[in-house]
Amino acid sequence: MFHFPFKYGISLGVFLGATTLTTYLTGHEPMPNPAMQAMSDTTNRPEENRFKKTVLFNDLNEPMELAVAPDGRVFFVERAGKFYMYDPGQKKTRLLHDFPVKAVDKYLNGMLGMTIDPNFRKNHFLYFFYTIQDKDQTRQRIARFRVNDDSTLDLASEKSIIEFPIDLEVSAHTGGSLAWDAHGNLFISTGDNTVPFESNGHAPIDSRSGRLTFDAQRSAGNPNDLRGKILRIHVADDGSYTIPEGNLFPPGTSGTRPEIYVMGCRNPYRISVDPATSIVYWGEIGPDAGTDGVQGPRGYDEFNQARKAGNYGWPYFVGDNKPYFQYDFATKSVGALFDPNAPVNNSPNNTGMKNLPPTQKPMVWYPYNKSDEFPALGVGGRCAMGGPVYHFDPKLASTTKLPAYYDKALFVYDWMRNWVYAIRLDDNQNYQSMEPFMPTTGDFRRPVDMEIGPDGSVYMLEYGSVYGIDNDDARLVKVDFNGGNRAPVAQVTASDTLGSAPLTVAFKGDQSRDFDKGDQLRYEWRFDGKTVGSTVANPSYTFRKNGIYKTILKVSDQLGNASLDTMTIRVGNTLPQVAISVNQNSTFFPATQTPLAYSVSVKDKEDKVIDKKNVKVVLNYIPKVSSEPMMGHQQLTASFNLGKSLIAGSDCKACHQVAAKSVGPAFVDVAKKYRDDKTATARLANKVIVGGGGVWGEHAMSAHPQLSREDAAEMIKYVLSLGTEPTENRLPQQGNIVLKEHVGKAQEGRYMLTASYTDKGEANATTRSKLALMKSDVLMLRPTKVLGSEADELNNMTRQGKRLGNIHNQSYFVLKNIDLKGIDQLTYRYSSKDRDATVEVHTDSPTGPVISTLAYTATGGWNKFVELGTSIQNPGGKHNLYFVFVKADTPNRDLFSLDWLQFGTKTAATAGGREPSTGN
Template identity: 75%
Template sequence: MVSSLFNYVSLGSALLGLLAPLGSLVEKPDQPLRQSATVAIDTANRPEENRFTKTILSNDLNEPMELAVAPDGRVFFVERHGKFYMYDPVQKKTRLLHDFPVKAVEKYLNGLLGMTIDPNFKQNHYLYFFYTIQDNNQTKQRIARFKINDDSTLDLASEKPIIEFPIDLEVSAHTGGSMTWDTHGNLFISTGDNTVPFESSGFSPTDWRQDRLTFDAARSAGNPNDLRGKILRIHVESDGSYTIPEGNLFPKGTTGTRPEIYVMGCRNPYRISVDPATSIVYWGEIGPDSGVDGPQGPRGYDEFNQAKKPGNYGWPFFVGDSKPYHQYDFATKAVGNLFDPQTPVNNSPNNTGAKQLPPTTKAMVWYPYNKSDEFPELGVGGRCAMGGPVYHYNAALQSKTKMPAYYDRALFMYDWMRNWVFAVRLDDQQNYQYMERFMPTRGDFRRPVDMEIGPEGSFYMLEYGSVYGIDNEDARLVRIDFNPGNRAPIAQITAKDTIGLTPLKVTFTNTSYDYDKDQLRYQWRFEGNTVASTEATPTYTFKKNGIYKAVLTVTDPAGQKATDTLTIKVGNTTPTVAIATTDNSTFFFPNQTPLNYSVAVSDREDKAIDKKNLKIALTYIPKVAGNEQQMGHQQISASYNLGKSLIAGSDCKACHQVAAKSVGPSFTDIAKRYQGDKTATAKLANKIITGGGGVWGEHAMSAHPQLSRDETTEMVKYIFSLGVQPTNNQLPQQGSLTLKDHLGNDQSSRYILTASYLDKGSAGGAQPKLALMKSDALVLRPTKLMVTEADSLYKISKQGRRLNSINDQSYFILKAIDLKGIDQLTYHYASKDQSATIEVRTDSPTGPVISTVSTTATGDNRKYADVTAPIQNSGGKHDLYFVFVKPDGKNLLALEWIAFQRKGDPIPEEKPQPGR
């Protein structure tokens, strides 16, 4: 979810669009040029990514917004809540210079939004701030100038308000707030459309009904007589007044227009930049939320825009490459004609300016939630486009950290949601050629919110941090340097035995390396600061109990150093804990007899096991609402971990936390709301893809058509699992458990028997105590197993609840299955006109066959039948390979579930599912 401040993309973007982890960000720097290729880029000599170093200058910020770097290297930056900071590169410290009493920070998401320094800062020491004020009961955005003193204190008495414009305070979306300069000393200011994006289904908010003023972007962005939804260009005079430069969009004195406007038709131009060589304006435009085209018009697109001259960029009547919306009556839902990009007309009753608008200019780059046909390298997921600077290489600049000549004249643009930065290549006419990812593996960008070039040619970036609207620990100011020369080595050590009794002999494995392939020197310290070895892979014996830090320092011929540290614990060994059962250790049965178990515990140092430190508990995890599928059978966390990893790899945490509220509800609140709703998993999995709103307030869930139904289902299942509270109970070390919680429940629950032991610590009571813990778990699952939860598939595809596209020699694997007490398997399958054989083999697709069954045609691919076959118990746990056999057979069948049965057990009942 992009914040209300940026875009108000809501629960959908958080539950949500995936980033690179779903394989979406494919770098294609050498693709054919889309326009005239008159500027040659030597892609063969692209700098190695390990030559770029990212350094954190200031950490643990609270909603950082915009930065400016002074000629002397001082970095000024602001936070939305009003704080103005300076990073001092000499002292390497950050100082709070002033706390602005900005208006409406908490509820309405305005505040201190932007800042810049004067082009003649060396001489006049002027700073400019964009912030929200309350003036005579009217809320306004103000751009004001201040002077900073020689001691880096802000002269508050020097404030000169330059330009102000009123806003509708009840709208907390689309603020803009960025400022920058051209080479002529003109100040550019970005402003958002200040319009509620809800109740327009993710399309154009042009609601012209009475009393719907704030739902109409035609009153602001589409209004030539309004400063909102624009990029303004003014010239600030020495007394703090401003004049209008020649060449803005509307000549001064034109009826129904404002002369300050350079660009109109913007939704939320959140970050802007001006190329100092050409004065061309660049910005990121945060677009609307719809993930699909609809009756009102095109789906949402974010944009990277370029203004070589003043222009109209179309919002709210056009989006992307000037795709038109339909005229739409929000009262009757009647769809009218398309707006004309050549002669757009604004007939809104809320338009206070000229109705006839300039022709539209299409975006330079535009991309939706799902994969873009024109710009596939941008991937899929949530969107929040930000416009960065153009870099110009200066060969004469004496700097050891400046960006290389390779990036000369490249435009750097970035996305707050997708956490990437791209370098855009332009031809000699400043037309788009292509783009390539910047630092794709080493950037570790944490929602970049501003990016500037310092006087030494390094990049400075503000990273907002992982979650919107809170004080993120990873909100920070960073600097990115380039190293054209010798690189420091990388120190890496491991050891097999890091815990044990005295004397503990440890052989260290050294995997250190040097990018420049230099010969390295080694220094090892095991006890204190004394160098104990200079070998590459030494062996050392620790003779006293204690906790030691084994430190390796590697040095290259130029003196560059790196260190790595490994902790060694001497004086104790880890206990052993093992749960055993005489019953089946994989399944529980429909009419389960008691589970007999025992826990074996041993510890080399403890003369007697301290029963108080042995914890044994049984937890029952019931059916997750709406989840008819089984979870991975190797452990309870198989499906849990899949959904968790999908969410971790997405932008969900931009708006959601596990337990605390952010912009969107917490995952645990979602789980509690839908507890007991058997249709919830299917509904929410679909809603993530299609979008929607109204459950958690006005925030709309944006569509995510780039996600598959399987992916969103796993994400919802993980979220729902957070609402399950484990049972706290203490069981004896051995005994018999009656499993009855599953009776009457659907077959997707689990029993988890856990045992853990914390030992007494170091041998002989030595200090430090060095207490160590070991645990074991026994997970029992139902005997009915949904085959889509198989551990591995070979030449098989998933289709909803079933496996499909099964051919001769296709197979799937179920790992670590105990067949004790299992006499037969029942398969639930469908096949239009094919017969086949299913072989169950152990430990490989060519292993011993322990079961065989024949399937026949059922007459339709949706008509299911059950077939049962005996199975042989090979003893112990084995990986089971289910191999499909029919020479040259294609599309043999679809398989939904398998039941592992004892003789006399009924075939599990298949309950009707919604939509089937």
């Protein structure tokens, strides 16, 4: 849930990629398509399936920045100091050096960036941006090294190009990106090195004594400081540098540093320079505020463009030059707004000139919430990164280069939102439009750097799912474009995947597909993973010996392009059969303490005797679940895990883990802290929405204004539920249970009786292990009162909070898997303004047998609810119930609003009269 990280510090065919897979299967790369190479079409968007992402290396820890050499070698670094090279010839990655950098804790500095010299073919120079500790001073250093012919790093060749001190206690805003323009000038991005906390997510301009690191005016707003800037220098052969013409402050200007090209940056974490125009682009990671406040506007991230040197406003402005107020942190008094045309830095911590250049507006800006100007960028956490500009070269002999469609497109990406966009500029380099790049197949895992290689392919470092730890999915990837014939996509399905020998399996491969019309597909089945056993699309095969078989289908087209799909067949055991039976209704629990008589039957084909120790029967009571569709087992599970699902779809997992600390606290620690706090849900839900910090250390949680209060509350409920260690009371296979947990409480809970059996397994000679299998059955009991919003399916009606409305003639809702044993009465709580109609209950379809009919009359107002009962028949067994609204004559729209309905008995129900009730 943090706006992190750097503001503070399949199938085999899909996996390998088209070109790599073709080489793997056929032994040669696909021939270039001359027509595609010469094409220069920037109007027809290529199909997304023409792009393939290949993982080149996936054993990384906090990868930072990469550079691709002219010969295709990929150099990249990790924050802790490791420097790697990927060799495309050998398809291997080597660790070249482990720099002893100052990488503190999980967030602070270290090895931040790298690049290669524009004349790398001749001089073999590499440049690194890293943190050093020299006696009592910590500094950022940009140094140059030479790579030897054998790809080893010549450590003796180190030349320190430029250094500047930083405040190490600030775990924030490092910058660290390096790039070159067409004239051989080196650009260096630096963060403002300022504590962003205690400013309520607004401008950190606290100039009180002793608050140096809380004042970005000392760095980003200071023309005499190299932090919070993009620097531009020209490096000489001997390692010294000169100042190119056109920087923001001419050499000799009092109170300034001549290296500054761009000032007023918060954290320009990734920059790029257009090799054709030398225009600088970068992502600006903005502040945390989710809403406008006393100090000024909410936070925005930005994509910026600098055609010439300029001031981009931080810490006085954000977004499209939205000004902050001059704010006194001592008295909390608010002064005038800062003037973007004539900003003044009056901080006592400013060592440079006070009158600053006028500020420049960004190209794109967006908050946590939906952007009015750029709605396509979505909502959620923000971490903007500026990527490369692509230039299509029709003369480049590459089968994998991006197509001409992306000529002159600027690629940008967001670490938190996991997307990449291509920004289109007009002939004057002004913003024109944007579109997502590989939105459905990219599967980007927090992109942290992106470059175009000499082959025209995209190279990317993906940081991995969680900030500050060794992610399993941190990796180096490559995206290739296939402009010619595409490999088919193999897909295997089977009639069964496990059983006793001999096991006959009917395989199907005819669901494999080819994106190129007219291609003739050929099939090769290797049932044992080695030998071709069939060449038909849908074969059958009998496995006669126990074992685990990796069955592989290879599908080829007439040009030899192919892909693979694999299915595992386990022979030697079959699933047990487990079933729960009860003596009462198997959908609803009664309101009284009624014993539940149950029995669990277990059968297993291979086990002659059922081992009772392996039979597990457990009853759990879930006190409350969300009012979402939940009548069937699957629906209820999804509803109970609503908060978990919302968290999984949000940016929370970037900074939180369930049981381990990341940049934020572990969820279980949060749950334990607030275990006995009855007000925690409301307070923490509000904090999720508005942001805040101070409880778990210095790192603040960013705002999530896009979340509704209900969704935020569900997320917190899930987190808090993790603090209670589950108590598991094992039950016998049959018995009687007194259901009492719900008595005296609002009937919102569920009883879940789970039975499972793990069999003894069948010995497998191949793996020398037993193929033990487990099967379970679940009985879910819920209250007899069902809220309207808990319907499983709706047709031509809508959920309105906990109710159903907008109900018309032939509208219906569905409750699934309902047992009506012992039930003969339905009671509806409803309102209807002025329409009399009928509600029919059908089994299994809207036109199935009718088992209940309610002829109701209007109540006289939508807020006037009454309760009305009617009889219902038990058809036996479980059925899906369709509640169909019928009014043939007009007007027949807006018939009904359902608050709830209750399943019961006539003896327990009140007489079928009307009991008016008004309001909610």
